[in-house]
Amino acid sequence: MRKKVSDAVPTKESVWRRMLTSLADEVLGLLRAAAVRTEALARAAELACPALCGRCCLANEVESTVLEMLPAARELLRRGEAEAWLARLAAPGLPARCVLYSPLTADGTRGRCSLYERRPSVCRLFGFAARRDKHGRPELVACAVHREERPGETARAASLVAEGFPAAVFADEHVAIAAVHPTLGTELLPINVALARALEALALEERLRAEQGG
Numbered sequence: 001m002r003k004k005v006s007d008a009v010p011t012k013e014s015v016w017r018r019m020l021t022s023l024a025d026e027v028l029g030l031l032r033a034a035a036v037r038t039e040a041l042a043r044a045a046e047l048a049c050p051a052l053c054g055r056c057c058l059a060n061e062v063e064s065t066v067l068e069m070l071p072a073a074r075e076l077l078r079r080g081e082a083e084a085w086l087a088r089l090a091a092p093g094l095p096a097r098c099v100l101y102s103p104l105t106a107d108g109t110r111g112r113c114s115l116y117e118r119r120p121s122v123c124r125l126f127g128f129a130a131r132r133d134k135h136g137r138p139e140l141v142a143c144a145v146h147r148e149e150r151p152g153e154t155a156r157a158a159s160l161v162a163e164g165f166p167a168a169v170f171a172d173e174h175v176a177i178a179a180v181h182p183t184l185g186t187e188l189l190p191i192n193v194a195l196a197r198a199l200e201a202l203a204l205e206e207r208l209r210a211e212q213g214g
Helices: 012-017 020-045 066-078 082-090 121-125 144-149 151-162 170-178 191-211
Strands: 101-103 111-113 130-132 138-140
Touching (some): 020 170, 066 082
């Protein structure tokens, strides 16, 4: 059966649907799937982060891609907060740590992620996922806080991974997500830079959509 011309030619609506907003949804689905794997390891090892621990969020070298920051950027845009966050990200003297982290103590070691459900893979996987050693064998990427405060559970998680537990593997998760859009999903950037670029791209897309009556 031949397709009708109207079925073969993409409409303006379908073109927009396959742009950044749809990429954000697809990436969020993959991030949530990765979280299922990390949560499975956490349950099996009875390993959990200390309540409100934010020490990893204070690191200055956390990186992500523009693609992985699209879900967070889209949520900020949905809330009507994109311009305010872009201004904050462009402000001089902004700390290198993730701008989405909200500290609750003076030293910053306790706090919350303001967009926890839309955080990128680096935040979802760290401490609960594996990398491959030079022989291709998976090994747990352990968190220093876990080793210090949950040594038994951390050792159990490491043993499970070494014994073949189907844990998330950093490289595999990154490749799967990057495949959604290699241009936006390959380059690692400081997390605040990646967020700013994702916000700028989505805001531009929304303006173009409005101008074209979409």
